Amino acid sequence: MVKNNILRLSGWGRNIRSTCKVVEYSENLNLKDFMKKKLIARGMGRSYGDSSLQPKLTINMSNHNNVIKFDKKKGTISVESGASIGQLLELTVRFGWFMPVSPGTKNVTVGGMVASNVHGKNHHVDGGFSNFIKEISLINKDGKRIRCSKKYNSDLFVMTVGGMGLTGIITNVTFKLLKIETSKVLQKKIFTKDLKETMQVFEKEKNKYSVAWLDFSAKNKELGRCIIFLGEHATRRELQKANLVNNLNFKMRNFISIPFELPFSVLNYFSINLFNFLYYRFQKINSKKFVGIDKFFYPLDRIKNWNLVYGEKGFIQYQFVLPKIYSYDGIVEIIKYLQTVNQLPFLPVLKFFKKSDIGIMSFPIRGYTLAMDFPVSEKIIPILNQLDKIVIKFKGRIYLTKDSRIRKNNFVKMYKKEIRFFKNNKYYKKGQFSSLQSERLLN
Numbered sequence: 537m538v539k540n541n542i543l544r545l546s547g548w549g550r551n552i553r554s555t556c557k558v559v560e561y562s563e564n565l566n567l568k569d570f571m572k573k574k575l576i577a578r579g580m581g582r583s584y585g586d587s588s589l590q591p592k593l594t595i596n597m598s599n600h601n602n603v604i605k606f607d608k609k610k611g612t613i614s615v616e617s618g619a620s621i622g623q624l625l626e627l628t629v630r631f632g633w634f635m636p637v638s639p640g641t642k643n644v645t646v647g648g649m650v651a652s653n654v655h656g657k658n659h660h661v662d663g664g665f666s667n668f669i670k671e672i673s674l675i676n677k678d679g680k681r682i683r684c685s686k687k688y689n690s691d692l693f694v695m696t697v698g699g700m701g702l703t704g705i706i707t708n709v710t711f712k713l714l715k716i717e718t719s720k721v722l723q724k725k726i727f728t729k730d731l732k733e734t735m736q737v738f739e740k741e742k743n744k745y746s747v748a749w750l751d752f753s754a755k756n757k758e759l760g761r762c763i764i765f766l767g768e769h770a771t772r773r774e775l776q777k778a779n780l781v782n783n784l785n786f787k788m789r790n791f792i793s794i795p796f797e798l799p800f801s802v803l804n805y806f807s808i809n810l811f812n813f814l815y816y817r818f819q820k821i822n823s824k825k826f827v828g829i830d831k832f833f834y835p836l837d838r839i840k841n842w843n844l845v846y847g848e849k850g851f852i853q854y855q856f857v858l859p860k861i862y863s864y865d866g867i868v869e870i871i872k873y874l875q876t877v878n879q880l881p882f883l884p885v886l887k888f889f890k891k892s893d894i895g896i897m898s899f900p901i902r903g904y905t906l907a908m909d910f911p912v913s914e915k916i917i918p919i920l921n922q923l924d925k926i927v928i929k930f931k932g933r934i935y936l937t938k939d940s941r942i943r944k945n946n947f948v949k950m951y952k953k954e955i956r957f958f959k960n961n962k963y964y965k966k967g968q969f970s971s972l973q974s975e976r977l978l979n
């Protein structure tokens with residue numbers, strides 16, 4: 537018997553909610569029957585908007601999560617697509633293997649990582665997750681199981697990585713892990729005085745990981761100043777020298793949770809401005825220290841459901857990337873605009889992308905990417921529409937996995953060639969694998 541439920545679902549931003557018929561994925565599911573309707577796969581729902589929602593049929597993959605094969609010598613792993621980063625780290629870290637790419641939360645499935653071709657703090661060195669995938673198995677538009685990689689069925693591979701679930705249901709993934717000696721990261725913190733210096737540090741420092749928090753309260757000469765966090769996996773020798781014990785392991789911990797949804801957002805212009813002001817001043821100057829995996833890679837996971845602080849209307853994350861040559865001017869214009877309209881984002885995060893990734897609809901291109909959270913309010917939508925215009929003017933694009941509101945005409949301006957290629961490809965069938973987002977943007 538197929539277990540199906542009617543559930544009220546949303547993405548992590550909780551800004552679009554939809555009542556969906558949800559079916560649990562299992563190997564025995566007769567998908568050919570289901571494929572008479574439109575459907576979309578869903579992992580842990582950590583995309584922010586409507587990309588994993590389909591009212592007619594949403595297939596929950598998160599319980600299809602076994603590890604099929606883990607080669608501890610070579611560091612390759614084959615998993616069912618619902619396996620999560622947290623679950624995998626509990627298994628692999630004690631053997632000295634880590635995720636090759638980590639988004640800012642470990643509560644994502646491997647299938648979701650493929651479909652969004654996620655990037656981490658090491659994109660400037662390693663590129664996105666697609667670079668580490670050896671093989672994907674998926675159920676395609678004809679209900680057939682099919683395998684693809686960079687070497688075989690490569691057309692399907694490039695359509696699927698970053699393809700937001702629109703080429704089929706990813707069932708299994710094999711990928712390469714990263715060798716580590718310890719479960720500590722040597723973190724260095726650098727304060728920059730303005731955007732120019734921020735970019736110089738990003739491009740000069742040779743660390744594997746880099747990410748910056750941008751101080752939106754800074755204006756004029758200080759505009760674009762940041763705290764940049766750099767990191768390297770610590771070696772055994774470094775820990776010995778610092779008299780630290782090397783516990784090569786990783787355990788999922790229960791962190792604090794917010795007990796209920798707040799009736800309104802506690803984050804407003806004044807609280808965010810004050811936070812920015814204090815955060816920049818009360819951090820220690822240019823420090824260096826060893827930190828754990830959770831603290832460096834997944835700091836937000838420490839509060840289980842932090843998305844509730846934005847109140848019942850939820851929030852929108854706006855993430856864009858601009859080509860390197862336009863990044864400076866574009867980011868300055870965006871900061872100044874948001875300051876003028878008194879809309880400061882909470883925890884704005886800046887990263888540098890090395891180059892475009894494989895994957896037709898993949899987000900990264902060579903340049904700077906900025907992610908900003910805004911509580912939903914009447915004011916915010918026209919402001920974000922204006923940000924779209926600035927991003928288009930500087931030849932940039934937004935990240936689909938964070939989106940819930942871009943208008944189709946603006947999306948087409950950002951991804952014109954890619955959309956044409958995607959829609960005319962034999963691996964895409966309009967209306968088959970289909971989310972609320974794809975109905976909004978591709979129909």
Ligand SMILES: Cc1cc2nc3c(=O)[nH]c(=O)nc-3n(C[C@H](O)[C@H](O)[C@H](O)COP(=O)(O)OP(=O)(O)OC[C@H]3O[C@@H](n4cnc5c(N)ncnc54)[C@H](O)[C@@H]3O)c2cc1C
Pocket residue numbers: 548576577578579580581582583584587588597617618638639640641643644645646647648649651652653654655656699700701702704705706707836937938971
């Ligand atoms: C706190 C936080 C920090 C984040 N930081 C980053 C970051 O640094 N870098 C980054 O790139 N992203 C980041 N993200 C976004 C996140 O990595 C992606 O949205 C990811 O796709 C979520 O995985 P999921 O399993 O929750 O997928 P879902 O949100 O459930 O789905 C996302 C997309 O993947 C598709 N999908 C999921 N599973 C399958 C499957 N088995 N087969 C086919 N399609 C599938 C869905 O249809 C949908 O289109 C962050 C998200 C949060 C909440």
